[in-house]
Amino acid sequence: MALADLTPTAVLRAIEEYDRLGQDAFLRRYGFRRALRYVLVHDGRRYDSKAIAGAAHGHLDGRDPLRPRDFSGGASHAAGLLRGLGFKVVDDAATDAALGQLLDRLGALRVSRAAGRPALHQPIVLLWAVGRAARGEPRILPWAETEQALGALLLRHGLRRERPRPDGPVAALHRAGLWELTGHTEPVPRAHGDAALRGWFRRQRPDGGLDAEVYALLGGSAGARSAVVETLLGTYFVDLEPGALLEAVGLGELPCEQGELATPHGSDPHGTDLRGALLAAEYDRLSRMAEAQQPVNRGRRTPRSAAPVRSAEARRAVLLRSGRRCENPRCTGAPDDVTVAGEPILEVDHVLDLAGGGPDLPDHMVALCPNCHAVKTRGRTGEELRAVLLDVARSRHARLLRGVDG
Template sequence: MAMTDITRREVEQAMVECDLLGRDHFLQRYGFRRALRYLVAHDGKLYDSKAIVGAAHGFLPGQRPLTWKQLSGGAKHAARLLTRLDFIVEDSGAATLHEDLIDRISNLRVNRASGQPALYQPITLLWAFGRARRGEARLLSWSAAEDAIKALLERHGMRGERPRPDYPIAALHHAGLWELHGHTGSVPTARGDSKLRRWFAEQHPAGGLPEPVYNLVRHSADTRLTAIDKLLSTFFQGLEYGPLLTDTGLYDDNVADDGLDAGEQDDAWKRSLNVAAQYERWCRIVDHRENENRGRRVTRTSYNPIRSGSARRAVLHRSRGRCENPNCTGQPTDVTDDGQPILEVDHVMDLALGGRDHPSQMVALCPNCHALKTRGSKREELRATLLEVARERHTALRAAEEAE
C-alpha cells in the first residue's frame, strides 16, 4: 500500500495514540521530531503532520508505520495528504520557525569533556548560514561539504576540535538541523569513531539545512542575526570569533540586510510583531556584542558588524519609517527599490569621540536632516536634541516590553 491509501480513519487512530502517549513520547516512538512548520488541527488540538501520517500508515491492514526517511516528500507531502482528507493544516509560519530554530541552537548537545563546549556543530552551522545568506545551493555533496568543514575546523577549532566533519553533521542531523539524502539505513549517532567515519565514507550522503530553516536564514535578517548571536553567546564565550565569521561570510556591513530582491518583500510577520518586542530582540543582540569584550584588551567601540547591523535594524524598526528629528520639515515620499523608506541611520555622537554603537545613541534621519546634523550651522543644538530623542524612544520601547 502507498501513503495515498491512508484514510481519515487511520489518521484519527494515530491522533488518538498521540493523545494517549503524549506528544514527545509519540514522536519518540515513531522516530520523528517536532514539526518545524506544518501542524494538523483536529478537535481543538494540534499534531505534527509528518509524524501523524507516518504513524497512520501503520494502521493500514498488514502495513508498518513509515519512518521520517520513508516520507521522502517531507512535510509538504504529508500536509497535502491531510488536506485532501479534509483536515485543516496550519502553517506555523516564520515566527514559530524562528523560535524553534533558536531553541534548537540553545539545546544543542555538544561535547564538554574539556570543561568548555566543543565547536564542531557551531562552526558547521555558521558555515551553512553563510551559504544560505549568499543563496548558494542548500544541499551539497558529502565530498564538498567534508572538504569545506574540515578546512574550517582546522583553521578555527579553538578548543582542540579535530578535522572530522562527520561528527557535527551526524549530531546536527539528529538535532533536526541537517537533512541527509541519498543513503541507506539510519544515520549513526555522533559517537564512536571508525563506525561513523566508515558510514559517511560508504554512503556519501548529500546534505544541508532543512529547507524551511535555509529559507528563513536566507531571507530574514532577524533570524540570521539572532541565530548567529545565540551561537556566539552560547558557545564562543571568551573566544575571538571574527576570523571565523569572516571566513563563513557573516562578518560584513550587510549581514543585517534581508536577503530579498525587489518585489519579494513580505513584511506580514514583522507587522504582526509588537514593535517593542521586536525592538527588544535587536537590542539584546547589541547588548550581547557590546558586553563581550569586558575584561579584554579591546576598545569599547571596536567595530563589530553583528552589533552594528543589529543596532541599525533596531533604530529603523523604532522609527516606523519616519525621520526621528522632531523638527523635520518633511522627508521623501518616495521609497527605495525594495520599498523601504529613504532613511539614514546615524550615530548622534561619533564613535571616535566616545559615542556608543547602540540604539540609545543612534537615530534614523531623512537625507536633509542627516545633512543638517552633519554640516548645518546649528548642528550642535540638533545633536543635543537628537540624543535626547534617541534616549527617550529607546527607554520607552524597552520599558513597554518589560511591562508586557
C-alpha cells in the first residue's frame, strides 16, 4: 500500500463520501482523529487531510483504505501528496494568524453612525454569510437572491432602523476586501451616493458572496465562526439583543467549539479521550494567541472609550475551559436560564483587574455566574474569593496544558 498511488479521482470520491456521511461518521469509519493542523480545502469546504488520503486509497481498484498506523510519514506527508495532486491543503498553524487578522478587520469596519452608535447594515450582511458558510450553502449567489434575502433581514432585524437595502453594505464590504462581486462590466462604485449606487446594482445585477478564503475558514471551523460572531456582536450590537437575528440567519444555536469539546463524546480506536485531547489543543491554541497579543494590546484603548482592549481569544479560552459552568468552587447556584442564543449566563472576569495592570491571559481569568461575579466585585468576602479564583484559574490552565504536552 502506498500513498504515491493516489489519484485525483480517488480523492474526489473520498470527499464525496465525507460529504455524504458527515465528518464524525467518516472519521469513525476509517479510524482517524480530527485534523489539528493540515486541512484540505475543496469548493470552500474543509476536510481532514490525512483521513481523506487514507480513505481515497480504498477508492483505488483492488486497494484497501489506509489506517492511521499506515502513515509512516505522518500528516505532513499526506498533505504534500494531496498538494502534488493539485488539491489545496492549508496549515492551520498559519490559519491562526489569518483568523486574528480577520477579527481585526471586522472590528474596524467603516460603518456609518447615528447618535454615536454604529449602523448594523454590514454586520447583518456578515452574520447572514456566516450562517450560510456554517450550513455549507453556495458562497456565490445571484444578486436577485442576495437582495431578497438581505432586504428581508434588514427590514425585520435592523435594530437601529437600518434601511432594507443591501447595496450599500455589500459595496462597502467589497471595498473592504471581504465580499466578492462578479459578472459586472462597470467598476463597483464607492458605498455612498445613494442614487448612483442603487442604479449600478440595478444595471449590473452582480453575482456575489463572501471572500473565498474567509468563507472556507468559516465553513470549516466552528471556533472561527464563534470568534467572528462574538466580534461582530461585541463591537456593533452593544446594548442590543440580537437573539432574533441570530435565529433568522441560522446561528441561534451556534455550534461553538467550547460547547462541543467540553462535553465528552466518545473515544478514538485506541481508547484515548478524543474530545479531551481536542479541548486541550484548542485551549492551547487560544492561550498562545492571547499571549502573543499581550505586547500589542497592553495600554491600548477601545475607540471612543477609556476601556482597555481585551483579547477575544483569551475570553474564548476561558469559556472553553469552564465547560459552560461557573468556575467558582464556592458557587451556591448559577441561574438555570440561558441566553436567547442558548448559551449559559456566564461572565468572563479578570481576577486581577485589567484596568489595574492585570494580565489579559486565561490563567488570570475565570468564568463566573452573575451571582459569583457580584460577590467577587462588591462582596465583603471579595478579596478572599479573589485569591481562590486565581488559584482555580492557574490550576485549571496548567491541567489543560499538561493534556497538550502529555
